[in-house]
Amino acid sequence: MPEYIIGQDIPRGGVSSLSKFHGKEVAFFSDRAGTVTLDKEQLGSYSISAPNSKCFANPFGWNTKLGYKNYTPKVFKAHESTIDNFLKSLVQLSKTQSSNVKLSSYKVFCPSSFFQYISVKRQSRFYILWYNNRYIIASNETREGQNVLMSYAGIRFEDLLTHGTTQKTINNYNLYESVIETKINGLNCLYCAEIDSFDKESEAYTEIKMVLCKSNLPHAKTTNKKSVLKSLSKGNVYFGSFLFRLLIQCKFANDLKVVIGIRDQSFTIRNITEFSVEDDLLPFFHQLYPEYYEKYMASMELIQRVFSTIINQVTRENPVFYLEIGSQYTLKSVDSVSERRRILERFMPSEFISLVDSFD
Template sequence: MSEKRSLTFPQYFNNLEERSFKTDFVKKEYSHYCQIGKNTWKFSKEQLNTLFVPKNLLDDTQSLWMNVSRNYQTFQTLQFPRNESTIKNLLISLTYQEYQDSTKSSTQKSGVTSGPTTSIKDQKKPRIISHNGLAKDIVLGDGDVYEIVPYQGQLIFASTNRRLNQDRLSSYTGIRFEDLLKIDYSGKSANELHELCQKNHTKDNFSHFKRVFDVEFKKTGLIWRSSAEIDGLDETATSKEAAYVEVKLTCHYRHVIGYDRKELLANVFSSYPQKLTKWVLQCSFSGSDKLIMGVRTSNYSVQNVQIYQLEELVEFLKEISPTQYRIYATAIDKVESVFKWIDETVQDDCVYTLSLDGPQYRLTEHPSSSSIYDSIKDNVLTKTFWNWRNHGVIPDELKQGELDLTKESEPKMTSKPTISSSDDDALTDLMEKLNVKS
């Protein structure tokens, strides 16, 4: 095959079935990781912080301490250069977890038990690997573009949005709001809070925590492994698994100080329910059961903060816009339909560009003989993941659960290196379980 093909999704989304996220989108936890600063990946939860909802934003004077524009000029935004994979952290996480799983299995085979583990061989292998935002992008069809690399029986999706043209102030305000929620406000006066905020600086948006989980779709049996960013933990929750919180900040020019929770929703979303649909989808696909919403003024002072159960937001969306609620209710069916189409269409010797624009989604095929084939493959797959899957080796520091991300820009191995016996056993075991040819 030497010429590229462009294929269009074979149907409009007219007959989608309404399905429940509770029963049809069951998440099975696989792993987690965090990025610390610009250059450190770590198997850790240290970036998963408890968030505190301030309850003393009663008037303009007290709300001044929570200003989300102050000092934004020094803020650094996260960007992805062309030669950097937008999915690198997830692939590093998979490398680390696969290595750990294979090492545990090898230890158990030798008669030494190092703790409970589930053999990959006894599991169905995930077919689709991506960031969690892919699902929302499929549902909304707002023009996002992804690159797809079929690799060792799996389809790896990477967004082409490299965040190169971010507005510094807009990026800063949301991250700044999250950072301010990490301050325990209880028992502090407005002046004390103002002083705390002055000392607490938001330098960049590099650091984050992400959970990695699998979902098996009921109609097709396809398994999707994705990573979802979690903004924080609810301060009142007793179970961390059910305490994940999404944080959103929106601008509203009308006076909403003192509004109760329902009044605030009505004022912010009644004329623009699409925004609420987007937020509800993000929470539903990522597994955040609650949403903290802040409303700021035109001068960037936050005047109202409320926390909502996801179920509350879904019911409110249904009340104000049946059309938008229908988008939410059919989201699982739409995502599974698109995944099924891609799964049945792609060929192993090609890479693809997926354009999600309106009802006619387009999949462009780039055969191995095309000039863009190597470029897409190199921009999606990372050095660490490539070397592990092809040669069975990982950096020593990653074996301990940490990695310097600057090393990802170094070349991939092109020939099989000398591997220690322990690494070789781990590789053999992994290849058997994943059904991957060495």
């Protein structure tokens, strides 16, 4: 089993800063239905209601853990594909007359988590498949062992903002994904990124996050954004890491705004603030967390370095590898023919294989 350790030293200033990265949305689909659309009718906008000034401890009347015992989180089975609906949606996109997307020109298909996890060095595994001069990259993350309460509370907060208190949070099966095109090492790439909501006025994609603040809780009516961010940096020792992951996620999903709900240890929402990624979060991040900011700016160079190793090693002769992200970045080949076939069948639906076969 050939194994390749990929260098991870980040150069000062970054050879290719993330600010130069550009991704353009070309389609949109529901992850549960797998049906491509070219509009955003099913994606909800959010509404931040005025707080109940009579109750400081629970100003919005929201405790996001209520109801979690009836929650059924999505868990992928060992043989289930994590990229299935994305690839099936591309098949449908190829049949959409109103689409100008020429799928045959793309050489890489992957989830945005591939870029995110490399950037933040999150422990994970991705399968890399070579098929007809294309690279298909799929996550092996099944969501097993997830903290059900934390998963529920985050989804519940999203539902409260986008649907109000009348809708119950039952599961996290129905996700909305943006299909985005970009270039990686000169190769045309299509990837999918989950979208939480959008701002109705500007139609800007918006990430919704909830974060714990143990102390220095800002008042519900506090609207000074710098003040809110300073409270979080004092009340959560991991806020720098949180911002790093959040901003990487926003960059690859084309999120221009972020709505952050600040909760206390009882999972009660104490403050909700909307931030501009460019005008609010990045300047604060740059000023208070320079080490994380340097990693953020250099993350594109790191992605390119990893992908350079992939395109050099994953070939017709050696078509199946997996990338292990942990203490280091390790690319390992799958040598067993039967195992290769199993992985191919797991991650590539027959409809997509037929589509790729028709390209050449």
